[in-house]
Amino acid sequence: TDLYEAPDYYLLDELLTDEHKLIRASVRDWVKKELSPIIEDYAQRAEFPSQLLKGLAEIGAFGPTIPVEYGGAGLDYTSYGIIMQELERGDSGIRSTASVQGSLVMYPIYAYGSEEQRKKYLPKLASGEMMGCFGLTEPDHGSNPGGMTTNIKDAGDHYILNGAKMWISNSPFADIAVVWAKDEEGKIRGLVVERGMEGFTTPATHNKWSLRASATGELVFDHVKVPKENIFPNVIGIKGPLGCLNQARYGIAWGALGAAMDCYDTALRYAKEREQFGKPIGGFQLQQKKLAEMITEITKGQLMVWRLGNLKNENRATPAQISMAKRNSVETAITIAREARQMLGGMGITGEYPIMRHMMNLESVITYEGTHDIHLLITGMDVTGLDAFK
Ligand code: TGC
Ligand code: FAD
Numbered sequence: 358t359d360l361y362e363a364p365d366y367y368l369l370d371e372l373l374t375d376e377h378k379l380i381r382a383s384v385r386d387w388v389k390k391e392l393s394p395i396i397e398d399y400a401q402r403a404e405f406p407s408q409l410l411k412g413l414a415e416i417g418a419f420g421p422t423i424p425v426e427y428g429g430a431g432l433d434y435t436s437y438g439i440i441m442q443e444l445e446r447g448d449s450g451i452r453s454t455a456s457v458q459g460s461l462v463m464y465p466i467y468a469y470g471s472e473e474q475r476k477k478y479l480p481k482l483a484s485g486e487m488m489g490c491f492g493l494t495e496p497d498h499g500s501n502p503g504g505m506t507t508n509i510k511d512a513g514d515h516y517i518l519n520g521a522k523m524w525i526s527n528s529p530f531a532d533i534a535v536v537w538a539k540d541e542e543g544k545i546r547g548l549v550v551e552r553g554m555e556g557f558t559t560p561a562t563h564n565k566w567s568l569r570a571s572a573t574g575e576l577v578f579d580h581v582k583v584p585k586e587n588i589f590p591n592v593i594g595i596k597g598p599l600g601c602l603n604q605a606r607y608g609i610a611w612g613a614l615g616a617a618m619d620c621y622d623t624a625l626r627y628a629k630e631r632e633q634f635g636k637p638i639g640g641f642q643l644q645q646k647k648l649a650e651m652i653t654e655i656t657k658g659q660l661m662v663w664r665l666g667n668l669k670n671e672n673r674a675t676p677a678q679i680s681m682a683k684r685n686s687v688e689t690a691i692t693i694a695r696e697a698r699q700m701l702g703g704m705g706i707t708g709e710y711p712i713m714r715h716m717m718n719l720e721s722v723i724t725y726e727g728t729h730d731i732h733l734l735i736t737g738m739d740v741t742g743l744d745a746f747k
Contacts (some may be wrong), residue, residue, distance in 0.1 A: 363446075364616050366656045372663055373435070378554040380417070380436050384443040387416045392447040396570055397708045398403060400448070402506030403565065405572040409451060414485030418444060418455040420463035428483030434669035438662055446614035446619045450571030451717035452612045457526045460604035462489030462535050465574045467548055469589035469597060470500045478533065481667065490531035492522035492576045500522075501746075503595050507538040507578065509546065509588075516588070517548065523550055524725070528574035529561040531647050536576065537598045547589040547597050555662060556581040567721040569714075574675065603676050607669060610682035613722055614658045616715045617690035623710055624697035631702075638700070645698045651657050654689045661685060677739035684732035691719040 370378065379540055391412050399406045413419060421437045423429025430436075437459075444450040461481050481487035507520025514530070518538060528534065534550045534557075550557055556579040560637040565573060625648055628639030638644050665682050668674040694716035698705040705711055723729050734745050 362622075362653055363442075364621060364655055365659075366652055367660065369663060370661050371385075372650060373439075375441055377435055380432070381443060383438045384416050384418070384440050385446075387412055388443055388447040390513070390658050392444075393711075396448045396451070397711070397714060400570040400714050401708055403563075405450075405530070405570060405571040407699055410454075410485045410488065413433060413482065415445075416440070418459070419457040419485060420467075420479070420483050423459070423463050423467055423479060423483065424525035426485075428480035429463070429467075432466070433666075434472075434607065435663070435666040438666050441608040441612035442615035442618075445615035447615075448570055449612070449616055449715065449722050450568040452608075452615070453526050453568060453571050456605045456608050456612070457491055458489055460608055461601050462533070464604045465491075465535050465589065465592075465597070465601050468600065469547060469592040471586075472588065472589050474589070475556045476645040478549065481648050485692045487532045488527060488530060489533045489535060490525050490527040490536050490576070491601065492525050492528075492536040494522060494524050496521060500728060502537070502598060505537065505539060505545070507536070509538045509540050509548070509583070509739075511541065512582070514580045516548070518548070518583050520578050522576040524562070525559075525574055525576050526568075526725075527572060528559045528576055529572045531559070531565075534559075534576055535601075537577075545595050545597060546593060548583055549587045550576075550578070550583055551591075554581050554583065555680065567717045567719075567732060569717075599676070601727060603674075603679050605667065606679050606683040607674070609722060609726055610665065610679065610686045611662045613686040613690040613719065614655060614685075615724075616719060617651070617655055617686075617693045620690070620694045620697040620712050620715055621648070621655060623712055624648065624651070624700040627701050627704075644700060647693060647700060651693045651696065653739070654693065658686050658689050675739075677735055682731040683726065684736075686731055687719060687723045688729065691716070691723055694719055716729070 394562050405650045420429040421432040421600055425431045436501045441452055444455055466478050493502050494507050509516040509518050532552050535552050537545055539546050540546050559574050561574040629637050631638050661682050665674055698712045698716055738744050
């Protein structure tokens with residue numbers, strides 16, 4: 358079981374409640390028993406392990422912060438972060454599925470939806486009976502989602518939706534899609550599109566070298582009739598989708614550190630066992646430098662997300678603070694994955710160890726939910742007051 362003990366160099370466990378530790382133990386246990394034994398095989402075959410959905414719902418990975426009356430667990434943001442950390446120690450793609458369902462589908466329905474929409478969708482999404490996806494990015498508008506061209510036109514009791522979204526996690530199997538589109542006045546609105554609506558298709562994206570165990574696809578809308586009751590009444594403008602991203606990016610800040618921990622754990626154990634030149638490679642200074650830097654960066658990252666969690670619990674975390682943590686954690690994880698991969702020598706490129714899979718997954722994580730560059734520019738704008746985007 359020592360395989361699954363997280364590095365805790367600064368005794369951060371003392372900052373967690375008993376409930377946090379219980380949640381962590383139950384998710385960690387599930388990852389160890391259900392996810393880790395199968396994930397490499399699914400990633401190699403580029404297939405999403407859909408049998409995990411039920412278990413993900415049971416451990417409370419879908420919308421843990423959503424209130425109990427709507428099927429959520431009503432947990433705090435530290436708990437949410439811990440769940441994402443443990444899932445991503447298993448695989449970034451499985452964490453993605455949970456991020457999308459909770460932060461990008463359930464959150465907007467809860468925060469911007471009508472009472473009818475909340476009651477109709479949230480309990481089923483929490484239980485995994487219904488799966489969702491989030492359509493913001495378009496073929497020509499990724500970092501600049503405000504330029505989107507997907508649009509709705511008023512047609513009496515319904516809207517007519519046209520356009521296309523690209524790179525959408527979970528789209529190939531989702532039952533519903535939270536879609537962002539411009540109305541006739543150019544204002545961004547969010548609406549729920551259901552599988553089966555005429556003119557709505559979700560072609561899968563193939564040939565990915567990253568997040569291979571996660572399903573990615575497009576959303577194509579060809580004159581789709583969407584009932585007016587499916588539009589979110591309580592938000593207008595780009596701040597709607599960006600508000601969802603705050604939730605998901607916060608979870609990724611914790612999650613990516615989980616991937617980093619798994620790479621560090623693996624490299625540390627390997628370095629103590631693998632002998633060359635008559636002694637364990639962990640006894641050579643060059644390998645110790647790598648391990649020492651890894652644990653230092655993980656520890657700094659842990660402190661950052663713990664503090665961010667507290668700010669989030671108090672509703673004081675700013676979007677720019679969340680950007681900084683998302684960027685830092687992913688940078689930490691991807692650097693650690695690359696160093697850890699080298700420490701395993703040739704074995705590091707095989708599926709016998711999780712490192713190469715984490716490393717390739719993190720190439721998506723550093724790009725989605727705002728690229729590394731975009732988050733840097735958000736920090737730059739925050740500290741200077743000058744907008745480098747426009
Ligand atoms: P800008 O002019 O700066 O702001 C427009 C309005 O939005 C407000 N705002 C925010 N509100 C809430 N949360 C945030 N994070 C916000 N950021 C900005 C802002 O205050 C303003 O409000 P108001 O009332 O004054 O109008 O907006 P902009 O159009 O210039 O864009 C800024 C920029 C570039 C930072 C933003 O568009 C951005 O973050 N781009 C990156 C796009 C992105 O992250 N896409 C992610 C797609 S979803 C995804 O990747 C899912 S992966 C899923 C998985 O985990 O598998
Ligand atoms: P671009 O925006 O074209 O960026 C290309 C490069 O230009 C990047 O390096 C970027 O940093 C740089 N750049 C852009 N603007 C600037 C600037 N102003 N200054 C300096 N450099 C700049 N989207 C969804 O809506 N829902 C999902 O579920 C979803 N899931 C995803 C899953 C995967 C596996 C992937 C890979 C992506 C997913 N995305 C999703 C899309 C993701 O959010 C976008 O890929 C991301 O926002 C970047 O957009 P882009 O790919 O169009 O790159």
